[in-house]
Each structure stands twice: as structure tokens, then as C-alpha cells.
Amino acid sequence: MPTKENEKYDLVEGALAHCWIKETNPQNAYAKAEFFVSKSDWKITKVEEYPIEVNESNFLGKDLRTENYLKAKSDGLSIAYVGWSRDGKTTTGPFQLKQSFEFPISEYIDNQKKLSQRGRCLHYENGHRCNEIIKAHSIQKNQSLSAIAQNGHVYKISSEIGSLKKNKGRLTYKKYGVNKVSTFLGFCKKHDNELFEPIDNDLLKPTDQQVLLYSYRSLCRELFVSENALELTKNQLEKGITQEAIKNMLSGYVTGKSFGLENLKRHKSCYDKSLLNKSYSNIKYVIFQSSQKPVIAFSGLFYPDFDFLGRELQNLGDQTQDLQLITFCSTPMKNGWAYLFAWHKTSSKVCVDFMRSLATMIYNNKSSLSDHLFRLAMTNCENLAISPKWWEKLNKDIKEKIADRATSMADIFAVTEQSYLMEGLEGISDWEFENVITNMD
Ligand SMILES: [Zn+2]
Secondary structure, eight states, X not given: OBOTTOTXXXXXXXXXXXXXXXXXXXHHHHHXXXXXXXXXXXXXXXXXXXXXXXXXXGGTXXXXXXXXXXXXXXXXXXXXXXXXXXXXXXXXXXXXXXXXXXOOHHHHHHHHHHHHTOOOOOOTTOSTTOOOEEEEXXXXXXXXXXXXXXXXXXXXXXXXXXXHHHTTTXXXXXXXXXXXXXXXXXXXXXXXXXXXXXXXXXXXXXXXXXXXXXXXXXXXXXXXXXXXXXXXXXXXXXXXXXXXXXXXXXXHHHHHHHHHHHHHHHHHXXXXXXXXXXXXXXXXXXXXEEOSOOSEEEEEEEOOOBXXXXXXXXXXXXXXXXXXXXXXXXXXXXXXXXXXXXXXXXXXXXXXXXXXXXXXXXXXXXOOHHHHHHHHHHHHOXXXXXXXXXXXXXXXXXXXXXXXXXXXXXXXXXXXXXXXXXXSSTTSSOOOOOEEEEOOO
């Protein structure tokens, strides 16, 4: 049924929407179709048919359908409406619709920029002396970012809305100056220098203190970014969004993000306490050491939902439970680099199972450790820089596969598949790890 805002409201009593959606599974396709139909000012009263897989041969001899199929293939989706009139005498269509509401994208971007430039010190002893907020690197700069850079530049996911539009929603990688990568205004100069001295000016030995600091930095950066994202969306909602579908989507986002942020704050207070009391051994870690030259540098974290064997570890949708957290990053070591997983001991229940599943996967299936670690970084970390030398040598096909992986991670309509850490992006990294260091029980 058309809503009052629908441009066909006076003419049309109802319509059937035919949706062609480019997706990897029916749930995601349905979620997308539902959103885009609602966004075009319709109230969905009934679903005639749930998503089925189609290819071009399904539409042979049907020009309009083939056209829609091809449009979806290039743009991601195509929707055609066939309506019936209020007097019940005629049908109209297929037609496509203008929406009553245009999202104020430039206002949104301005606001986003303002928020990201609002510095604040996240140090556990922050206070009135934190007056000189600096651009702090969340990825180790001296030996990690600089080790992969070429003329001071690295590749990272493009943050420009324009390029997202141009590439039909697919994320792309773009070259940036090292100082534009991984920095955030999350510490004052004094605290940043003092606190991170053991990791900024020294290679990972590792000591518990160093690991705790790496993990803390990932956490603080995520907290900074999440607070901004949440405030941005809340501001937008407060300014008033007349379109129900968009309002619902943003409200859903706010609910999920608030829950994630509450959990981040709880984790940060555990880290704060451990740092304040110098109880560095509260950090648990697994380090994979490689003597090769690194080709990517990253720092991130996530709430492990499924493990490497596809088993559920915690239900991220259950807001009555506290979420357990793991951080991971690349670090420079004496003879090469390391892939470091770390967690506060209060998250050991989930994180130990998570790390054990990786060991089991490697041992039982003889699958490659480097594939698993590469896949995890590319899927769960947007704060990641790539060596231009390495990236520019990859063929187009592989670059697209990597971009698709990152896109699926950012897609709000996508349901995480239980097996998402089990397969994908095989044979790309060619990493070799000679050594594992851990203080896990
Ligand atoms: Zn400070």
C-alpha cells in the first residue's frame, strides 16, 4: 500500500514490487528488498514470494525482466512496481519511483567531520591538564606503518562517500599519506608519549605491559570512533527524519551501537584499572611471529561471535549479557613482525575458546594458518593499511575479492554467516609463522 508520502498515492491503491537483488544469501536479499521498498514510501502488507536464486536465462525473451536483472547485476538492486488504481479499473506499471525523502548526505558528512575533529584524552588519568590533544596513531607508526609505506603512502579503505557511490556500494582501497591513516584525536600529547613509550620506541619483546598497551590502544581508538558514530546518528535522528524506513533503520543502529559502546566502556574500565595498578599480567595473549617483511599493518578488535570452526561463542544480539572482547594488531619484532591477539582476563572464557578453535582447525584440517589470519584481518578490521608495493602487484580479481570481503563486513543488511571465519581469501597472503608465544593457560 502506498503511504501518504508516496507520489502515486492519489492514483494507486496498491502495487506489487518485483525486486532483483544481488546478494549471496536469501536473508540478506530479503532484508535489502524490504528496506528499499519501504524507503520508496510503501507499506508492505504481504510477501508473495521469498527470494529465489535466478540467472539471466530465467528471463529469456522477457526484455523488461532481463533489463532489471542486468541493472541489479551492475547496481546491486532493481525494483519495478506494478500497481492497480483506486477505482479498480486499470493497472499501471511497471514503474519506478522517486522517494519523498532524500537523506541529507552533505550535512551528515559535515557533522561527521566536526565530530572526528573534536579531541578528547582517553587516558585513565585524564583531567584538566590534558590540554594539547594530538593526532595519535592507533597502528604502531615507527616500524609498523613506516615498514610497509612507499614514499610515505599506504593503501586503506577509501573513506569518501563519492567513491562508494561511484562503485555501487562496493568499498575500494585508495592511497593515503601515512599521517592520514589510523590517527585519531584520542590522547593528549603528554599522556600519549608517556603511556605508549614502551611500544612506540621499542620492538615487541613481548612483555605483558607492551601487550596490554597495544590492546589498550586498539580499544581506545574503537571507543573514540564508536562514540562519534553513535552521536552522529543520534543527531541526525533528532533533526527529524520523516521517512519511517530510514528512521527505523537508524534507530536500530543506535540501539545496537549503544549496546556495543556500553560494553567497550566496561572493558576500558578493566584495562584502566590494570594499568593504574600496574597489574600487567591481567592481559592474555597469543603471538604469531614471522620473519618476513610485513605487507599490512592493522589494529582492531571485535566481539567474537563465531569461532574458526563455525561454532557460536556468544550471541551479540542478546543485550542481557555482557560481551567479551578480543583485540588484534600487527607489531614490529626484532626479526620481522608479529600478529598479536590479546584480551583482558575478564574475557578469557570466550577468547580462549576462540584461540583453541584456530589451533583445532589448523591441526585437524591441515588448513593454512596464514589464510585464517589474513581472512580475519581483512574481514574484521577497517583500521588497516596495505603496502603499495604488495597491493599494486595483486591481480584485479584478487583485489576485488578483498574489497568484497570488506564490503560485506560493512553491510548493515548482511547477517553474519556462522562460517565466515572458515573460508575465503585463500592463498593470497603467503605468510609464514615460525613461532607462537603465549601466556594463555
Ligand atoms: Zn591526557
